[in-house]
Amino acid sequence: MxxxxxxxxxxxxxxxxxxxxxxxxxxxxxxxxxxxxxxxxxxxxxxxxxxxxxxxxxxxxxxxxxxxxxxxxxxxxxxxxxxxxxxxxxxxxxxxxxxxxxxxxxMSMVFQKFGLFPFRTILQNVEYGLEVQAISKEERHQKAMEALKLVGLEGYEEQYPDQLSGGMQQRVGLARALANDxxxxxxxxxxxxxxxxxxxxxxxxxxxxxxxxxxxxxxxxxxxxxxxxxxxxxxxxxxxxxxxxxxxxxxxxxxxxxxxxxxxxxxDRSKVYTAEHIMTRPETVNIDKDGTRVALQRMRDADISSVYCVNRSRQLQGIVHAADIAEAVKRDERDIVPYVQKDVPTCSLDTPMHDLFNLTSTSSVPIAVVGEDNKLEGIVIRSKILSALSGKEVNEIE
Incomplete structure (x- = not known):
């Protein structure tokens, strides 16, 4: 609105x-x-x-x-x-x-130059706009104290502007603007x-x-x-x-x-892009209906060494690796569940890209991007992060 x-x-x-x-x-x-x-x-x-x-x-x-x-x-x-x-x-x-x-x-306004009165205390500076409006001393004191607490300057009310750092002075200017609510x-x-x-x-x-x-x-x-x-x-x-x-x-x-x-x-794109921007659609197997042979064939077709597992509701269950599944197929085992590795790296859709660096550098598998109810939304691979940093290949999920 x-x-x-x-x-x-x-x-x-x-x-x-x-x-x-x-x-x-x-x-x-x-x-x-x-x-x-x-x-x-x-x-x-x-x-x-x-x-x-x-x-x-x-x-x-x-x-x-x-x-x-x-x-x-x-x-x-x-x-x-x-x-x-x-x-x-x-x-x-x-x-x-x-x-x-x-x-x-x-409306209230906060300027680049703090515009504080040097001979007024911090509390008196914050009260100034309320004083001009002829608000009672008690009420403006209460509102000014609430504003100072909001910006983290409680306890500094009797100090003078030249006793505060530049950042603290700007907080006083912000408190003065907020005091009018x-x-x-x-x-x-x-x-x-x-x-x-x-x-x-x-x-x-x-x-x-x-x-x-x-x-x-x-x-x-x-x-x-x-x-x-x-x-x-x-x-x-x-x-x-x-x-x-x-x-x-x-x-x-x-x-x-x-x-x-x-x-x-x-x-610096790493501060703006999120996992949602650089994730790709993953190959998956459904543990409620797919077996070891389906999993192995899917990995061969996609030329990948592991595949993420979901249930019928697309909730992430873990990951299986080609080497383990190939051995299971040789033994004529059909159930995929015993080979599902549950401890996998995950992140949310809004995880900033710079937070993904450590995850990808220490993980041998792609990062699973999960949404509500632990649903698998996509995966993040290291090459996508590098492409995004160079300003290329940042697209919606295909």
Missing amino acids: AKIEVRNLSKIFGRRPKPALEMLKEKKSKDEILKETGLTVGVNRATFDVNEAEVFVIMGLSGSGKSTLVRLLNRLIDPTEGQIQIDGDDLAKMNDEQLREVRRKK PTVLLMDEAFSALDPLIRKDMQDELLDLQAKMQKTIIFITHDLDEALRIGDRIMIMKDGAVVQIGTPEDILMHPADDYVSRFVEDV
Whole structure:
């Protein structure tokens, strides 16, 4: 369900923007419009939805329009044209009083620069937005303490900003935004000023918080690894226009054009792809009806040295090896069950590819991918992982 709906949203910087709007409709580029009119296109007819309780990442290079867009979403700057609806109400048409109410009750923003007051304690910094709303001292103290506890800063409330690390200061900024209990959280390059290790910790922190809070989060970044790590969906922008919207997998596997392809060519795919993306359909035998001869013939036909065993419900039972089954056939044994090895390596459909490295390096057989009720969904072989890392042969199961 859409929490925010944006339709044909444009921002033109400069006087008399109408000619530029007409040129946008004619598909003129940002550079062409600047050359012909002297006007700058900030956002070019952007249309998208943000679903309830999702982390929606907007990314692009410098000048792509992502930061302008997020400021349009809470009307820090006014749109030149278009609609911005939150819960069905159009922000573009709201008067100042209605807009203040939305900012107080529904939206909060976390900036790249922490913007903390140096002479206020951490608690007083978090209380500030509530203080502006003239909320009672008791209530704002309670809400601020709850927000600090949520971001792991309980016990630091009487410290001052310069006594905290950069990562902790950013947590204070996050707590200040959360103290209002907004339904929508806007985060503009919130972690980009942090050191890489602290940045990763904050990304983990945000994901943990989101699991508890279930907010609608719009996160702005220029870092694709960050976008892939935290985003439920990603929107890529260029020259103010939306180029592609999709899940991290969509963006990596089906880039919309050369611009997106160049974006993703150097990404660490092992952090994004899962077992489901690289598994293949396995050869199996059904222990409820197949015997040793069927198993041996199946392995010979597929030119494999082992085969996974399932029951009638396709639940994984284990694996049998050609050498054992060939000996059983020589002895005219028909029952396959005594030769089923139950201790086999398994993973789930959503196991990240980088977690599969150790499994494949220590296992002499493919990794069994199991779903609900231990059903065998596929197998992962070492060569598929290597192909996926090179950006090749990542397809849906055949």
